[in-house]
Amino acid sequence: MITKLSHATLFVTDQDKAYNFYVTTLGFTVHTDAKMQNGFRWLTVSPPQQPDIEISLLSPLHEGMSYDEETKKAFKVLLDKNALGAGVLYTPDCYATYEELKAKGVEFKSEPREQFYGIEAIITDGCGNWFSMTQPKEM
Amino acid sequence: MPVQADTYKRIVAAKMFIDNNYHETINLEQISKQAYFSKFHFHRLFTGIYNVTPNEYLTAQRIHHAKILLAKEGISISDVCNSVGFESLASFSLLFKKRNGYGPLYYRNLAYLKNKLQKEQPKQFIPHCIIQQFGVEESKNQ
Numbered sequence: 001m002i003t004k005l006s007h008a009t010l011f012v013t014d015q016d017k018a019y020n021f022y023v024t025t026l027g028f029t030v031h032t033d034a035k036m037q038n039g040f041r042w043l044t045v046s047p048p049q050q051p052d053i054e055i056s057l058l059s060p061l062h063e064g065m066s067y068d069e070e071t072k073k074a075f076k077v078l079l080d081k082n083a084l085g086a087g088v089l090y091t092p093d094c095y096a097t098y099e100e101l102k103a104k105g106v107e108f109k110s111e112p113r114e115q116f117y118g119i120e121a122i123i124t125d126g127c128g129n130w131f132s133m134t135q136p137k138e139m
Numbered sequence: 140m141p142v143q144a145d146t147y148k149r150i151v152a153a154k155m156f157i158d159n160n161y162h163e164t165i166n167l168e169q170i171s172k173q174a175y176f177s178k179f180h181f182h183r184l185f186t187g188i189y190n191v192t193p194n195e196y197l198t199a200q201r202i203h204h205a206k207i208l209l210a211k212e213g214i215s216i217s218d219v220c221n222s223v224g225f226e227s228l229a230s231f232s233l234l235f236k237k238r239n240g241y242g243p244l245y246y247r248n249l250a251y252l253k254n255k256l257q258k259e260q261p262k263q264f265i266p267h268c269i270i271q272q273f274g275v276e277e278s279k280n281q
Contacts, residue, residue, distance in 0.1 A: 007266070027203075032257065032264045033257065034257040034258075034261035034262075034263075034264040034265060035261055036261050036262065036265070040265075042261065042264055042265040042269070056269075092188075092189065092190055093188045093189070095142065095144070095147050096147050096150065096151055096154075096188045096189070099144075099147045099148050099151040100151045100154065100155065103151065103155065
C-alpha cells in the first residue's frame with residue numbers, strides 16, 4: 001500500500017546554483033549531498049517543515065548520465081527557458097515572501113495576484129523550473 | 140484589515156535584519172526600529188504575518204545556524220553556542236533539545252557519521268533505481 005510521497009526529482013541546469021537557490025535563499029535543508037568518483041552528485045533537499053520529503057536536484061546534462069545527445073539537447077532547451085513547471089510552494093503570506101525574495105534577487109514570472117484558491121505568485125529557480133508560490137484561501 | 144504593501148516591505152526589512160544579525164545580541168527594540176514601528180505594533184504585525192513572534196523566529200534562526208556549524212569539524216559546542224548568539228551553553232542546549240528532541244552533542248555525532256559515510260561510501264545514499272534508470276556510470280572502486 002502506498003502511503004506517501006518520499007522523493008521527487010527536479011532537473012536543474014546547475015547543481016551549485018540550485019543549492020544556492022533552494023538552501024541559501026529559500027531555506028530548505030540539505031538531506032543528502034553525496035558525490036561519486038565519476039563526479040555524479042546525489043543532492044537532495046527538504047522544505048523547512050517537511051523533513052521527510054526529499055527533492056533531488058539532478059543535472060541531466062552531467063556527462064555521466066546515459067541520455068543520448070538528442071535528449072540532452074531537449075533538456076537544455078527546456079531548462080534554459082525556465083520552462084519546466086515543477087509544482088506549488090506553500091507560503092503562509094504570499095506578499096511578505098514575495099517582497100523578501102525580490103529583495104534577495106529572485107526572479108518572478110508574476111507578482112502576487114488573487115485567485116479563487118488563494119494568492120499566487122509565479123517564481124523561477126533560475127535553474128530551469130518555475131513554481132506557483134501560493135498562500136491558500138482560508139476555508 | 141489587509142496589510143499595505145509598504146508595511147510588508149518594512150516588516151520584511153526587519154525579518155532580514157534578524158536573518159543577518161541573529162549571531163549578535165539583538166532585542167525587540169532594535170528589530171522593530173528596522174521597520175520604523177513601535178515595539179508593540181511591530182510585534183503584532185510580525186506575528187500576524189509569520190505566525191511566530193519575532194523572538195521565536197530569532198531563536199529558530201540561531202538553532203538553524205547552530206546545526207550547520209555543529210555538522211562541521213573543528214568547532215566546539217561552546218563556540219557554536221557563542222557564534223550563533225546564545226549567551227549561555229545551558230539555555231542553548233535546552234532550547235536545542237526542546238526543538239529537535241535531542242541535544243547538540245547527539246546531533247553533532249549523527250552529522251559527523253553521516254558526512255563520513257557520504258564521503259567514503261556515496262553509493263549507500265543513492266537509490267539503485269537512480270543509478271539504473273539514469274544510467275549513471277559506476278567506477279569499479281564503488
